[in-house]
Every structure is written in C-alpha cells, then in structure tokens.
Amino acid sequence: GQQLNQSPQSMFIQEGEDVSMNCTSSSIFNTWLWYKQDPGEGPVLLIALYKAGELTSNGRLTAQFGITRKDSFLNISASIPSDVGIYFCAGQNDYKLSFGAGTTVTVRA
Amino acid sequence: KAGVTQTPRYLIKTRGQQVTLSCSPISGHRSVSWYQQTPGQGLQFLFEYFSETQRNKGNFPGRFSGRQFSNSRSEMNVSTLELGDSALYLCASSTRTGRDTEAFFGQGTRLTVV
Numbered sequence: 255g256q257q258l259n260q261s262p263q264s265m266f267i268q269e270g271e272d273v274s275m276n277c278t279s280s281s282i283f284n285t286w287l288w289y290k291q292d293p294g295e296g297p298v299l300l301i302a303l304y305k306a307g308e309l310t311s312n313g314r315l316t317a318q319f320g321i322t323r324k325d326s327f328l329n330i331s332a333s334i335p336s337d338v339g340i341y342f343c344a345g346q347n348d349y350k351l352s353f354g355a356g357t358t359v360t361v362r363a
Numbered sequence: 364k365a366g367v368t369q370t371p372r373y374l375i376k377t378r379g380q381q382v383t384l385s386c387s388p389i390s391g392h393r394s395v396s397w398y399q400q401t402p403g404q405g406l407q408f409l410f411e412y413f414s415e416t417q418r419n420k421g422n423f424p425g426r427f428s429g430r431q432f433s434n435s436r437s438e439m440n441v442s443t444l445e446l447g448d449s450a451l452y453l454c455a456s457s458t459r460t461g462r463d464t465e466a467f468f469g470q471g472t473r474l475t476v477v
Contacts, residue, residue: 257405272459294366295404296468311388342406348461349394350465352421353406 255272256268260343260354267333277329282299283345283352286319286326291340291356294363301328335361365390365467366455375475381442384472388435388456394418395437396466397429400451411460412437441474449476 260277266289267273277286285304301312303326305321310317316329326345330337338361343354367448368387376382396419397409408421412431429439435456441448451473455466 285464289468294473296369296470299467300463302465328402344406346466348419349396349411349413349457350408350421351396351398351455352407352408355405 256354258343258345259356260357262357263355264360266360266362267337268331269335270334272329272331273333273359274327274329275343276325277316277343277345277354278325278354279345280324281345281347281352282323283347284323285346286317287344287346287351288315288326289318289342289344290326291342297342330359333359333361337361364463367454367467369452369469369472371455373473373475375477376443376444378446378476380444381440382444382474384439384452384454384474386437386438386439388437388454389414389467392456394457394459395431395435396455396457397437397439398423398453398468400453400471401449404431406453408462409439411412412471414471430435444476446476449474 260279266318288300291297299323301317308319340356344351378452394413396411400406411419415431426442431437451471455468457466
C-alpha cells in the first residue's frame with residue numbers, strides 16, 4: 255500500500271517537554287489514525303480523526319487532520335517516562351490502513 | 364469488553380511448512396484485517412474480511428490467504444513458508460458501518476521461520 259512520510263524518525267525528549275510529529279502523503283485519506291506500539295505488543299489506538307481540519311485531544315495528546323486530507327500531526331504535551339515507544343500515523347481508505355514508518359520516542363529522565 | 368485476541372502469540376516453523384494464525388475480533392466487530400510488520404517494510408496491509416468475504420487485498424503473493432467464519436473470527440494461512448515471512452502478524456477489527464472507523468489491533472503473532 256501507500257507509504258506515508260512520517261517525521262522525525264526518532265527523538266530524545268526531556269521529561270516535561272512538548273513534542274510534535276507529523277505525517278504527509280501524496281494521497282488523500284478519509285481518516286487519519288495515530289497509534290502507539292510498545293515492544294512485542296500490537297499498536298494501541300490513540301486518536302482517530304474523521305474530518306479535514308479536525309483537531310482532537312485525548313489527555314495530553316492532540317492531533318489534527320490536515321485541510322488537504324494529505325497530512326496530520328500529533329502533539330504530546332508535558333512528556334512523561336511512559337510516553338516512550340513507537341508512534342505510528344495511519345491513513346485509512348475503505349478500511350485499509352497505510353502506515354508511516356514510525357517515530358521512536360525516548361524520554362530522558 | 365474483551366479486545367482483539369490473536370493466537371498463538373509465538374510460532375516457530377521450518378521453511379516449506381505452512382502455518383495458520385487465528386484472530387477473534389472485538390465482540391460486535393464484523394470486519395477483520397491482517398497486517399504484516401517487519402523491520403524492513405514496516406506495517407503492510409494483507410487483506411480485509413467482512414461478512415465472510417474478502418473485501419480488500421494488499422500486494423502479497425498467493426501463498427498468503429485467509430478466511431472469516433460466521434462468528435467473525437478470522438484465520439490467516441501462509442503456505443510454503445520462506446525465511447522472509449518471519450514477522451509480527453497483526454489483526455485489527457472494526458465495526459464497518461459504511462464509513463471508515465477506528466481499527467483496534469491485537470497483540471500479534473510473532474512468526475519465526477527457520
């Protein structure tokens with residue numbers, strides 16, 4: 255399927271910092287989803303976005319569906335140690351998900 | 364409410380063998396999709412089943428097949444295993460109400476081909 259361009263590839267963050275990651279695509283998607291995956295586990299859904307321009311929050315997480323429907327970003331505010339993991343963006347059309355390569359987040363205590 | 368359940372969690376097979384993986388979706392979810400995750404290729408879509416019919420298919424060889432039962436449980440089969448089939452196989456379930464909805468993943472089956 256189509257691959258999304260997700261950046262940054264990795265980041266080291268200080269506890270308490272706000273961080274951002276984003277995804278872009280050459281294709282339009284009906285839905286954007288953000289997942290977090292811990293080692294050896296399946297991806298866990300964080301946020302789902304359904305409308306262009308939509309801004310949605312889930313606790314310390316905020317994500318937006320780009321106006322062009324070709325991009326999305328995820329913000330994490332006030333990072334804590336349990337935010338460590340790999341974050342994936344996914345664009346969805348007709349129940350098929352296309353994933354970014356992931357952003358690996360490591361928190362410096 | 365129970366989540367998506369995949370069995371087994373780990374599997375070791377020899378080249379040339381075949382393998383069957385199982386996925387039980389969240390209760391009430393009738394769509395099941397399968398994904399392959401490898402370090403080199405990332406997460407890639409295999410296929411989606413709804414109402415016991417394959418609705419969508421990714422770019423994988425015919426050795427990869429699946430089916431869905433009337434209770435929405437799904438199985439994925441890989442025949443004539445190759446070393447490159449070693450991967451984490453994930454299934455996701457969703458409600459499929461007519462528009463794209465959230466997909467929830469299981470813990471995956473780690474397949475190692477030796």
